[in-house]
Amino acid sequence: MSSAENPGTPQHHSAHGESMVRALTWRDGFVFALNMPIGLFLTLGYTVGAIGGWTAIAIWGVACALALLQNNLFAEMAAMFPNRSGGISVYAYEGWKRHFAPLGAIAAFGYWMGWSLSLSVEGVVLGTLIEQAFFPDSHIALQLPIGHELGLPYLIAIGAIFTAWALNYFGVKIAAGVAKITGTLLVVGLLVLIIGPFLTHGDFDASRLSWSGASSPFGWKEIVVWFYITAWTTYGTEVCASFTAEYKDPVKDTSRALRRSAAFILGLYILVPYVVVGALGEATIWLNPVNYIGLAFDRILGDYSWLGQLPVMAAFVIAMMTATADGGRSLYGISRTGGTVRQLGVLNRYGVPGRALTTDMLINITVLIVLGEPIAILLASNLGYLTAVTLAVGAFVLLRRDQPHLPRPIRLGRHWIPIACILFAINVFAIVIGISNPSLTGYGGLTETVAGIGILLFACVLWYYRQRFQDRQRIEWRVTDESPPSAKRGLTTATSEVVDPERI
Numbered sequence: 001m002s003s004a005e006n007p008g009t010p011q012h013h014s015a016h017g018e019s020m021v022r023a024l025t026w027r028d029g030f031v032f033a034l035n036m037p038i039g040l041f042l043t044l045g046y047t048v049g050a051i052g053g054w055t056a057i058a059i060w061g062v063a064c065a066l067a068l069l070q071n072n073l074f075a076e077m078a079a080m081f082p083n084r085s086g087g088i089s090v091y092a093y094e095g096w097k098r099h100f101a102p103l104g105a106i107a108a109f110g111y112w113m114g115w116s117l118s119l120s121v122e123g124v125v126l127g128t129l130i131e132q133a134f135f136p137d138s139h140i141a142l143q144l145p146i147g148h149e150l151g152l153p154y155l156i157a158i159g160a161i162f163t164a165w166a167l168n169y170f171g172v173k174i175a176a177g178v179a180k181i182t183g184t185l186l187v188v189g190l191l192v193l194i195i196g197p198f199l200t201h202g203d204f205d206a207s208r209l210s211w212s213g214a215s216s217p218f219g220w221k222e223i224v225v226w227f228y229i230t231a232w233t234t235y236g237t238e239v240c241a242s243f244t245a246e247y248k249d250p251v252k253d254t255s256r257a258l259r260r261s262a263a264f265i266l267g268l269y270i271l272v273p274y275v276v277v278g279a280l281g282e283a284t285i286w287l288n289p290v291n292y293i294g295l296a297f298d299r300i301l302g303d304y305s306w307l308g309q310l311p312v313m314a315a316f317v318i319a320m321m322t323a324t325a326d327g328g329r330s331l332y333g334i335s336r337t338g339g340t341v342r343q344l345g346v347l348n349r350y351g352v353p354g355r356a357l358t359t360d361m362l363i364n365i366t367v368l369i370v371l372g373e374p375i376a377i378l379l380a381s382n383l384g385y386l387t388a389v390t391l392a393v394g395a396f397v398l399l400r401r402d403q404p405h406l407p408r409p410i411r412l413g414r415h416w417i418p419i420a421c422i423l424f425a426i427n428v429f430a431i432v433i434g435i436s437n438p439s440l441t442g443y444g445g446l447t448e449t450v451a452g453i454g455i456l457l458f459a460c461v462l463w464y465y466r467q468r469f470q471d472r473q474r475i476e477w478r479v480t481d482e483s484p485p486s487a488k489r490g491l492t493t494a495t496s497e498v499v500d501p502e503r504i
Helices: 026-035 037-051 053-080 088-096 102-116 118-134 152-169 172-199 220-246 250-280 282-287 292-304 306-336 354-371 375-402 416-436 446-470
Strands: 141-143 149-151
Touching: 026 037, 026 172, 026 220, 026 250, 026 306, 037 053, 037 118, 037 220, 037 250, 037 282, 037 292, 037 306, 053 088, 053 220, 053 250, 053 375, 053 416, 088 102, 088 220, 088 306, 088 375, 102 118, 102 220, 102 306, 102 354, 102 375, 102 446, 118 152, 118 306, 118 354, 149 152, 152 172, 152 306, 152 354, 172 250, 172 292, 172 306, 220 250, 220 306, 220 375, 220 416, 250 282, 250 292, 282 292, 292 306, 306 354, 375 416, 375 446
Parallel strands: none
Antiparallel strands: 141 149
16 A cells, blocks of 8 residues: 555645655644644733633633634544544545535634634734834834834734745645744743742732622623633634644544643633733733733833743744744645635645635735734624534534444444534534624624625635636535545555544
8 A cells, every 4th residue: 555545644645746755743733733822921911810810721621621622522523534634624525515505604614714814813913012122212103105004013914924924835844843942942931930929939829819890790602702702712622623634644643633632721821811811810911911911021020021921922933933833734725625726625735725825815914014914804704704613513513414434443432422412512512602602702793704704605705706707507405425635545554444543
């Protein structure tokens, strides 16, 4: 059997760029998942101020636990399609195509928007951190004809977006190598942040955490809406599945990366807010929702607090590289299945989806230049991301019911079917409440909801264009092809063994 046929064998791209390079291990996927603390850094201040430290920790803990359960479902589906790039959006397509094929395009485009457009926001925040730490007196600004002024943070953001593209474009191993370095810095910084307050003079006090927050009272709807808004910061460890086609052993590496990264993030999302809020107090964090991390390092490191900013900057670098890599692979994966324009389904000479990565970069730079503050688009794209996750969870049940004959190297027990149904219902409930009451947190309104729905509908337009005009075929609203790509290529060695996921 050739390397292209054995998912456990290192694989290189062909002369025509038809297969991705198998050069990663589960540790690389784990490092890419270290982008998740960025979501915590960006949302902790606002969340704690609004609903209290203990309530925020409870929400993050529950969400991370749900993510861990979902990652077990994704591990089974990843093993079913070891040569497929695109992660959970591909699983969503495979599960729902028999019922309503455009849902595959909706899942893929929503997933891409959820990951990709975070680049603009992360880039600006990274630029702001760099300016505050090293260029506090800078007055650099570029005035554009359209009236928007690009200050130093925005110029740094554009450079960071371009760098994230370059690190991915020339091969995944380059991005993985840089991620390991920045990931090490991040872990060191997190250890200082978690342990430091206990070593200083009485800075930590657990009584500073409450269940009510420093702002206005709230009810159950506000809690659900906050769960909806912050879910993209806790569910994101599923990114490990996006590299299944590039792992040396797609079955074991994907499963290990998914489960171990989710467990790590679960612990992190409980420890960090507990220590930081206990050290600073909810009122201080509420008044400093962005630079509270700097205040925490000030108390721990004193005059050397700038050293604490470096790990945070490292986390942003990881996040931007991961968002670029994941967004590009999502576009590539859905293009290969016929869900969007065919031009995006091409690999470059380095075995990565270069066109999709470049499209991703150009869109983000355009958004940054034209809109300046793309927070509204980021919030709108959250609808797409959670829709993709929900459809992927539902696909687990549908694949078990509709295609029970498909080889499953990892096969979870039957009790995981009702677990998947419960997870699906929870996510649907969060989406409905979240899009119905965005103004409860002060972060959005009808405009963001309409924008998010519009993004998903645009995915259907691209799907229709691909089917009708590029492929020139009759529109198939339901696809009943029994043979997945792996089966067509004769991938039998890796799919003949049933593996207990707890043993790999």
